Amino acid sequence: MPIELQTEDRLEYTFFPNASGLLQFRVRAPNDAHIALSPSASEATPMYEVFIGGWGNSKSVIRKNRTKPDVAEASTPGFLNPDEFRGFWIRWESGLISVGHEGNAAPFLEWRDFEQVPIEYVGVCTGWGATGAWIIEEARGGAPAMGSRGNFSNVCWVAARNGEVPPRAFAGGEDNGEPVYVARANFNGGLIPGKLVASHGTAYVPWGGQENAVPEYEVLCDFPGNWIACSGGNVPPNAVTAGQSEEGEPLYVGRVVHDGSLTVGKVQPSHGVVYIPYGGTELGFQDYEILVQ
Structure with a gap:
């Protein structure tokens, strides 16, 4: 009642x-x-x-x-x-x-x-x-999906470091035949989505125009979600909220094919793009796929 x-x-x-x-x-x-x-x-x-x-x-x-x-x-x-x-x-x-x-x-x-x-x-x-x-x-135990975008109650992030891949990690991309996992890390006052490439011994997040290596990170695990086409800042209501910028803006998980690699990065709606960490730089793309539940 x-x-x-x-x-x-x-x-x-x-x-x-x-x-x-x-x-x-x-x-x-x-x-x-x-x-x-x-x-x-x-x-x-x-x-x-x-x-x-x-x-x-x-x-x-x-x-x-x-x-x-x-x-x-x-x-x-x-x-x-x-x-x-x-x-x-x-x-x-x-x-x-x-x-x-x-x-x-x-x-x-x-x-x-x-x-x-x-x-x-x-x-x-x-x-x-x-x-x-x-x-x-x-x-009630367990919050319904009417809450914030991303429905955090169904999302599992596991802490790892130095290239470790937790069990049942969610692979969102591929680079030269190696899985690229969805990761996030604290960086310069934000919680930034990015990618984990195990053979590199680190995760990477896009920020400040650079591909930033972060040895301590979290990996998305046990996730049953899907990718859908997206453009600009038109974030769907069931997109996975993976972090926030240093100014408090929610950030989402996106991916794009670039230079033969399917690379995971952050969607920042106010900028209207997905940013990926690649080749030492932060690259922005207006058309991308976004991770949803």
Whole structure:
């Protein structure tokens, strides 16, 4: 059964257990619907807060540990309404926090924290002149696919290093007869999708115009997905979210044939291309294949 509650203009959270990785709710408020994601039933450190319709119902943010600056923000004028319920979802998985509208798979607010705080409780409140009515869906084990693009709950990344290939690694390409595996790595403040070539003893990620070798990486494993044709920044809603740029933009897995090699790289929607690491450089292609579920 859904949880129905009222919140006063007090900025005091009401907490309830939710370790499912997904919060689905509807809220009726003029502004400032606040949600806390916490490891305990209190305002703890570390913890995250999501403010929807803050600053006079003009923008939404993600905040960590109740301190500024906010780690992510989006312009969201009119997202809340004092006379009708508006539906939203919040998802957290592998340190990625995504916020979106009910019925829309694409998040309007997203940020990755490499600390990966374990979330066990969710709290809600209103303030700054607002009271709220909430309808919160029952927490369920395993989040449905309506969450952020890529449905992280079905994606397995295994840590490896120095050319190691984990069992059941997903091969997304080929170079001179050798499998090229889908990999990702932390690099210059981002989590960047790229390729693993085992014989080279390293993975590679495209960044800053270069093919960058990264000896420590993660490999996509146990993955049943498919590749579909794509162009520009038209990322399909079931694309696999594999990381994010240093500025917080979600990144996806793409591939393209170049110089006789089927090479895996990153899709950066705002640039309208897939970037592949190849021959020491970062190469961009407008037409490519993208990995989907």
